[in-house]
Amino acid sequence: MANNNKLNNQQNILIIGAGLCGSLLALRLGQRGFHVTVYEMRPDLRKTDISAGRSINLAFSNRGNKAMKLVGLEDKVKELCIPMNGRMIHDKEGNTFMSNYSGRDYEYINSISRGELNSLLLTEAEKHENVTIHFNKKCKSVDFENTTALFQDYNTKDEFVEDADCIIATDGAGSALRKSYYLGKKFLFSFSQEYLNHGYKELSILPTETGNYKTYKNALHIWPRSSFMLIALPNLDGSFTVTLFLSYAEGEYNFNNLTTPELVIEFFQKEFPDALAIMPNLVDDFFENPTAALGTVKCSPWHYKGNTLLMGDSAHAIVPFYGQGMNASFEDVVEFDKVLDQNLDSWEAIFETYEKNRKKDTDAIADLAIDNFHEMKGHVANPIFQEKRKIEMALEKEFQNKYSSKYSLVTFNENIGYRQAMLQGRAQDKAILNMLTDKVISSEDNLKDILDKVNAETEAILEDDRIAGLY
Amino acid sequence: MANNNKLNNQQNILIIGAGLCGSLLALRLGQRGFHVTVYEMRPDLRKTDISAGRSINLAFSNRGNKAMKLVGLEDKVKELCIPMNGRMIHDKEGNTFMSNYSGRDYEYINSISRGELNSLLLTEAEKHENVTIHFNKKCKSVDFENTTALFQDYNTKDEFVEDADCIIATDGAGSALRKSYYLGKKFLFSFSQEYLNHGYKELSILPTETGNYKTYKNALHIWPRSSFMLIALPNLDGSFTVTLFLSYAEGEYNFNNLTTPELVIEFFQKEFPDALAIMPNLVDDFFENPTAALGTVKCSPWHYKGNTLLMGDSAHAIVPFYGQGMNASFEDVVEFDKVLDQNLDSWEAIFETYEKNRKKDTDAIADLAIDNFHEMKGHVANPIFQEKRKIEMALEKEFQNKYSSKYSLVTFNENIGYRQAMLQGRAQDKAILNMLTDKVISSEDNLKDILDKVNAETEAILEDDRIAGLY
Numbered sequence: 001m002a003n004n005n006k007l008n009n010q011q012n013i014l015i016i017g018a019g020l021c022g023s024l025l026a027l028r029l030g031q032r033g034f035h036v037t038v039y040e041m042r043p044d045l046r047k048t049d050i051s052a053g054r055s056i057n058l059a060f061s062n063r064g065n066k067a068m069k070l071v072g073l074e075d076k077v078k079e080l081c082i083p084m085n086g087r088m089i090h091d092k093e094g095n096t097f098m099s100n101y102s103g104r105d106y107e108y109i110n111s112i113s114r115g116e117l118n119s120l121l122l123t124e125a126e127k128h129e130n131v132t133i134h135f136n137k138k139c140k141s142v143d144f145e146n147t148t149a150l151f152q153d154y155n156t157k158d159e160f161v162e163d164a165d166c167i168i169a170t171d172g173a174g175s176a177l178r179k180s181y182y183l184g185k186k187f188l189f190s191f192s193q194e195y196l197n198h199g200y201k202e203l204s205i206l207p208t209e210t211g212n213y214k215t216y217k218n219a220l221h222i223w224p225r226s227s228f229m230l231i232a233l234p235n236l237d238g239s240f241t242v243t244l245f246l247s248y249a250e251g252e253y254n255f256n257n258l259t260t261p262e263l264v265i266e267f268f269q270k271e272f273p274d275a276l277a278i279m280p281n282l283v284d285d286f287f288e289n290p291t292a293a294l295g296t297v298k299c300s301p302w303h304y305k306g307n308t309l310l311m312g313d314s315a316h317a318i319v320p321f322y323g324q325g326m327n328a329s330f331e332d333v334v335e336f337d338k339v340l341d342q343n344l345d346s347w348e349a350i351f352e353t354y355e356k357n358r359k360k361d362t363d364a365i366a367d368l369a370i371d372n373f374h375e376m377k378g379h380v381a382n383p384i385f386q387e388k389r390k391i392e393m394a395l396e397k398e399f400q401n402k403y404s405s406k407y408s409l410v411t412f413n414e415n416i417g418y419r420q421a422m423l424q425g426r427a428q429d430k431a432i433l434n435m436l437t438d439k440v441i442s443s444e445d446n447l448k449d450i451l452d453k454v455n456a457e458t459e460a461i462l463e464d465d466r467i468a469g470l471y
Numbered sequence: 472m473a474n475n476n477k478l479n480n481q482q483n484i485l486i487i488g489a490g491l492c493g494s495l496l497a498l499r500l501g502q503r504g505f506h507v508t509v510y511e512m513r514p515d516l517r518k519t520d521i522s523a524g525r526s527i528n529l530a531f532s533n534r535g536n537k538a539m540k541l542v543g544l545e546d547k548v549k550e551l552c553i554p555m556n557g558r559m560i561h562d563k564e565g566n567t568f569m570s571n572y573s574g575r576d577y578e579y580i581n582s583i584s585r586g587e588l589n590s591l592l593l594t595e596a597e598k599h600e601n602v603t604i605h606f607n608k609k610c611k612s613v614d615f616e617n618t619t620a621l622f623q624d625y626n627t628k629d630e631f632v633e634d635a636d637c638i639i640a641t642d643g644a645g646s647a648l649r650k651s652y653y654l655g656k657k658f659l660f661s662f663s664q665e666y667l668n669h670g671y672k673e674l675s676i677l678p679t680e681t682g683n684y685k686t687y688k689n690a691l692h693i694w695p696r697s698s699f700m701l702i703a704l705p706n707l708d709g710s711f712t713v714t715l716f717l718s719y720a721e722g723e724y725n726f727n728n729l730t731t732p733e734l735v736i737e738f739f740q741k742e743f744p745d746a747l748a749i750m751p752n753l754v755d756d757f758f759e760n761p762t763a764a765l766g767t768v769k770c771s772p773w774h775y776k777g778n779t780l781l782m783g784d785s786a787h788a789i790v791p792f793y794g795q796g797m798n799a800s801f802e803d804v805v806e807f808d809k810v811l812d813q814n815l816d817s818w819e820a821i822f823e824t825y826e827k828n829r830k831k832d833t834d835a836i837a838d839l840a841i842d843n844f845h846e847m848k849g850h851v852a853n854p855i856f857q858e859k860r861k862i863e864m865a866l867e868k869e870f871q872n873k874y875s876s877k878y879s880l881v882t883f884n885e886n887i888g889y890r891q892a893m894l895q896g897r898a899q900d901k902a903i904l905n906m907l908t909d910k911v912i913s914s915e916d917n918l919k920d921i922l923d924k925v926n927a928e929t930e931a932i933l934e935d936d937r938i939a940g941l942y
Contacts, residue, residue, distance in 0.1 A: 188719075188764055192663030248659075293659055374940075430939035437938050467908050468901035469845075 011035065014164035016139045016149060016177065020114070021312030021329035022170035023121035023133075027071050028333055030128030032340065038131070039151055039162070041138035041171075046119045056202065056241045057233045059084075059220070059323025060112040062414040067330035070337060073124060080117060081110035082234045088219035094274035098219060099389065102405070103396025107412040109220070109323055111233040139176040142167060144184065144304040149176075166347045167308045170329075173297055175314030181304065189299065196294040196319060196373065198228070199255050200245050203285040205278050207238025214278040215240070220323075222376060223272045227251050229377050230272050242279070245294075245377070255291050294319045294373075296366050302355045306347030309354075311336065316362035321372040322410060324365050328418070332358065364419040368410060388432045390443050391450060398447045403454075423462065431457035482506065485635035487610045487620060487648065491585070492783030492800035493641035494592035494604075498542050499804055501599030503811065509602070510622055510633070512609035512642075517590045527673065527712045528704045530555075530691070530794025531583040533885040538801035541808060544595060551588060552581035553705045559690035565745035569690060570860065573876070574867025578883040580691070580794055582704040610647040613638060615655065615775040620647075637818045638779045641800075644768055646785030652775065660770065667765040667790060667844065669699070670726050671716050674756040676749050678709025685749040686711070691794075693847060694743045698722050700848050701743050713750070716765075716848075726762050765790045765844075767837050773826045777818030780825070782807065787833035792843040793881060795836050799889070803829065835890040839881060859903045862914050862921060869918045874925075894933065902928035 011034055015022050018040035026038045060081060068074045085108045086100035101108055125131045136154035143149070149167055152159045169177035181189045205214050213234060215221060221232040221240070228247065232240040247254045253267045261283040268276040276282060297317035302310040312329035339354045375385075395403040404413055406425025413421060431454055435441045441450050482505055486493050489511035497509045531552060539545045556579045557571035572579055596602045607625035614620070620638055623630045640648035652660045676685050684705060686692060692703040692711070699718065703711040718725045724738045732754040739747040747753060768788035773781040783800035810825045846856075866874040875884055877896025884892065902925055906912045912921050 188666040188766075190663075190665045192661075192665070192769075194661045194663070195659040295659075298663075426939075430935065433940075434935050434938050464901065464905050467905050468897075469904075 011165045012037065012163075014039070014149060014162055014167045016142070016167065016169040016175075017041070017171035017312075017314070018118075018122060018133055018135070019170060019172060019312070020118055020121065020326050021332065023118060023125055024067060024071065024330060024333050025168065025170055025311065025336070026131050026133065027121055027125035027128070028337055030125055030131035031071065032337075033130065036125075036128075036131045037162070037164070038125075038133040039137040039139060039149070040133065040135050041154070042135065043154075044122070044135045045115055046122065056115070057111050057113055057235055058117075058326050059233070060110040060117075061323065061327055061411050063324070063334075064327040064330040066414045067334045070334055071124070073120065076120060077112070077117065080112050080120070080236070082112070082236065083108045083110055083218050084220045084233070085218050086220070088216055088221045090221060090223045090272070090274055092225075092271065092273070096216075096274075100393060102408050102412060103393040103398075104400060104408075104412075107396075107408060109411060111220070111235070113235060114326075116236075139169075139171060142169065142177045142180045142308060144177070144180060144308040145186070147307040166306060169308065169310050169314050170312045172313045173295065173317035175310060177308055178297075178299060178310055178314050181299070181310075187301075187304070189301070191299045192297065194296045196370070197250060198245050198247050198373075199291045199293055200243050200320075201255070201286065201291050202289050203242040203244060203279065203282060205232060205240040205242055205275070206281060211238045213238050213240070223275060224377055225271055226378050228253075228271075230275060231376075232275075242275070245373075248291075258286070261287070296370065298363060298366060300355070300359060302359070303348070303351035306349075306351060309351045316359075316366060318362075318366045318369045319373060320369070321376055322365065322369040324369060324410065324418075328362060328365050331414075332362075361418040364417075364422040365410070368406075368418065368422050384433060384436050387436055387443050388429070391432060391436075391441070394443075394447055395451055395454070399451055403451060424458070427458045427461040427465075428454060430461055482636045483508065483634075485510070485620060485633055485638045487613070487638065487640040487646075488512075488642035488783075488785070489589075489593060489604055489606070490641065490643060490783070491589055491592065491797055492803065494589060494596055495538060495542065495801060495804050496639065496641055496782065496807070497602050497604065498592055498596035498599070499808055501596055501602035502542065503808075504601065507596075507599075507602045508633070508635070509596075509604040510608040510610060510620075511604065511606050512625070513606065514625075515593070515606045516586055517593065527585060528582050528706055529585050529588075529797050530704070531581040531588075532794065532798055532882050534795070534805075534882075535798040535801040537885045538805045541805055542595070544591065547591060548583070548588065551583050551591070551707070553583070553707065554579045554581055554689050555691045555704070556689050557691070559687055559692045561692060561694045561743070561745055563696075563742065563744070567687075567745075571864060573879050573883060574864040574869075575871060575879075575883075578867075578879060580882060582691070582706070584706060585797075587707075610640075610642060613640065613648045613651045613779060615648070615651060615779040616657070618778040637777060640779065640781050640785045641783045643784045644766065644788035646781060648779055649768075649770060649781055649785055652770070652781075658772075658775070660772070662770040663768065665767045667841070668721060669716050669718050669844075670762045670764055671714050671791075672726070672757065672762045673760050674713040674715060674750065674753060676703060676711040676713055676746070677752060682709045684709050684711070694746060695848055696742055697849050699724075699742075701746060702847075703746075713746070716844075719762075729757070732758070767841065769834060769837060771826070771830060773830070774819070774822035777820075777822060780822045787830075787837060789833075789837045789840045790844060791840070792847055793836065793840040795840060795881065795889075799833060799836050802885075803833075832889040835888075835893040836881070839877075839889065839893055855904060855907050858907055858914050859900070862903060862907075862912070865914070865918055866922055866925070870922055874922060895929070898929045898932040898936075899925060901932055 013029055013034050013036050015026050015036060015038040018038045022038060026036050029036045065074060068077045086098050088096050088098050090096050126133060137151045138154060140150045140152055147167055148161050148163050150159060150161050169175050182191055208214055217234050223230040229245050230242060232242045234240050249256050258264050258267060264283055264286050268282060295317060296319055302315045311332050318325055335358050336354050339350050344350050392405040406429055409416055409421035409425045435453060435457060441453055484500055484505050484507050486497050486507060486509040489509045493509060497507050500507045536545060539548045557569050559567050559569050561567050597604060608622045609625060611621045611623055618638055619632050619634050621630060621632050640646050653662055679685055688705050694701040699716060701715050703713045705711050720727050729735050729738060735754055735757050739753060766788060767790055773786045782803050789796055806829050807825050810821050815821050863876040877900055880887055880892035880896045906924060906928060912924055
């Protein structure tokens with residue numbers, strides 16, 4: 001917790017949004033001695049039961065954990081975690097099989113409650129007297145030339161302006177600062193929002209009457225159906241949060257035409273009969289819970305001079321299919337902290353360095369997350385993908401320090417950036433799929449031979465792309 | 472000009488914008504018998520001398536010409552064209568060499584005046600009594616639920632609302648309809664605007680006192696300098712329109728720091744001495760003309776139900792480096808016309824089919840145009856790229872119907888879509904660059920051997936990508 005930064009003393013930092021990223025950032029900047037004020041539009045979630053339309057549980061893995069280590073919360077967070085060792089695939093007949101996330105036993109992801117984790121971070125942040133958090137204050141716009149933000153109090157409706165030395169917006173995919181950048185037209189602001197044709201709806205599998213899990217606890221359950229899918233993640237109370245990913249308008253059943261209880265039950269009976277059997281509350285959940293969109297947001301620049309900075313989902317909202325949304329936002333704070341350690345002499349230099357280091361990686365995880373949507377939906381469809389998975393698990397198990405699949409590079413290798421993981425992982429996938437197709441390798445071969453061939457072919461693919469100027 | 476469309480009679484079509492795409496669309500829909508009303512924000516360019524900050528001349532090639540054939544204007548447009556057979560590269564010492572666009576003599580691009588071409592299209596459109604064009608009427612917003620548009624008269628400032636059976640917005644990169652889609656938030660609208668770090672500024676090389684060209688007429692002149700470049704296209708009056716592409720903020724000289732006549736002349740003296748020698752008007756041009764941004768716009772959906780449709784730059788603005796901006800917009804009209812020939816029974820079906828057919832191709836040319844920026848800037852830097860070019864020219868010359876480079880596929884093969892041209896062309900580039908690097912081929916080899924190897928390797932690259940699920 002050394003405090004070396006030239007800018008530290010007397011600097012007032014205003015953080016917009018006390019979600020997962022904002023509360024972690026407040027905690028870390030508090031630890032570094034900054035004067036931090038946080039404004040959050042929602043009520044204090046430690047005092048009110050709110051889900052606010054956002055997912056109830058999340059996948060927590062190594063990159064997120066690296067951030068928890070940084071702020072000294074690794075042990076406390078571990079208590080909130082339910083390990084998920086792999087995907088449990090459910091077919092239409094209700095048969096299941098387990099597909100581990102890694103060939104190494106110590107590599108797994110965790111289901112964690114958004115609310116519990118956010119509460120912990122808020123409480124830890126508030127332990128620092130130089131950190132103050134205000135709730136029920138919604139940011140309406142940011143004057144990024146003058147480093148001020150306009151807020152409205154939820155209860156009184158009064159509006160007020162807050163001033164700071166710099167403003168960091170961790171206010172999520174609908175960021176007020178990003179909107180001010182876009183509408184301000186004061187500089188060239190590259191921006192994209194891309195929606196999938198699919199939306200999602202949260203459902204639930206409640207605990208048994210004795211509070212136990214109705215299906216296997218330590219897995220991420222998937223019912224892949226090629227053009228849509230259902231997933232379920234365990235909660236500490238014995239329930240599972242279930243999410244249906246389905247097209248709005250395409251296919252025989254879709255969100256637009258599932259308009260009656262009969263149709264919903266018919267759909268689940270046909271596609272997910274084993275899930276339906278443990279979801280007596282399906283119809284109520286389906287019609288009470290909103291259908292939400294799946295969007296990716298990218299933009300640049302993230303900062304305006306040394307005045308304002310976007311961080312977390314406000315800078316890079318991604319779809320949930322790699323389980324990396326929260327992990328990426330937590331990693332933002334780790335990367336920002338690294339830049340603070342460089343002792344640069346202005347916020348502008350800090351923000352610029354941070355974006356330069358970081359954006360390539362958040363762009364990569366956005367693209368990987370969309371890829372994984374297609375992979376997850378079609379998980380059982382392609383036998384050659386299955387054989388690839390089998391080989392990679394064997395390689396990971398046999399060569400503990402020499403091979404990691406794309407999934408492992410992204411999820412369990414927190415010291416490799418997302419972009420590097422993407423390039424290496426995609427080249428490996430391409431190498432294995434092509435060598436399987438061309439019968440250069442087979443899952444029956446000697447593992448050391450397979451490893452050598454995969455490594456050589458992966459390097460050849462990367463080299464060919466480099467020569468063609470593709471990176 | 473058969474009029475088979477079920478929707479044709481009684482249908483009133485409102486077109487927003489009478490630029491190149493809007494005036495061509497009005498002409499074509501007029502030929503098909505629709506009742507067409509066009510509103511244009513600027514004055515009639517046939518009566519006023521306006522450049523409106525847009526480029527004065529443009530590259531016109533096969534895809535654009537296909538549209539001119541469709542409306543019967545091929546011969547009239549040819550009179551406006553100056554053929555450019557290749558790029559004339561200028562090095563720092565003023566040495567030049569010509570790099571033809573194709574190994575086939577009949578494949579070349581043309582320099583054409585935006586104003587002259589637009590005037591011709593307006594005049595031809597107005598020959599149809601079912602086509603009416605109003606000038607000085609700026610569209611402020613579109614009510615896409617009710618198929619009405621709000622306009623303001625430039626002179627009187629009066630606002631008025633126009634109704635139609637459908638509205639097609641050909642109102643360019645800053646489209647009012649696209650803005651209404653984005654701000655309306657009535658449906659999921661995927662949208663991106665991406666800016667390059669470079670901007671551009673138009674300059675000029677004036678004719679000699681006797682009205683002749685000061686440098687070689689039938690070429691697109693390029694002064695490539697790796698991180699920036701200057702280009703020049705000929706005009707019919709003996710002048711050239713010159714464009715400087717330069718970073719706003721990076722490098723020793725940039726748009727932000729070229730603030731005095733001395734600096735501008737110093738920069739040109741150092742980097743473009745032969746150009747400077749024929750640009751006595753440089754300083755005036757430089758400080759009188761605006762610096763403009765280079766942006767790419769993509770979005771989806773282009774249409775709202777059967778009410779409204781984006782076409783041309785409003786749907787897909789691209790950077791100018793492939794010389795395809797106008798050609799792509801003209802091809803939009805050709806593709807739209809093809810869909811009209813299908814006799815679909817609603818505007819919604821027409822718009823949906825058009826977007827489904829077309830968007831993959833406009834996405835591709837947007838990406839190709841950005842690639843070409845990097846290729847043009849660095850044209851002389853990489854010897855292996857030069858050798859590739861030499862081989863491709865030889866292949867095109869020797870095998871008239873069997874080989875086309877990526878540039879030729881994009882520019883001269885109007886019956887291949889941009890996306891197909893991109894996939895094939897990129898695979899060819901990768902094949903040749905890698906085989907040259909690995910010394911599998913050399914420009915000294917027998918051409919038939921080279922062709923066979925290039926074709927085989929290209930097909931292998933495409934197949935590897937297909938197996939890896941990359942398309």
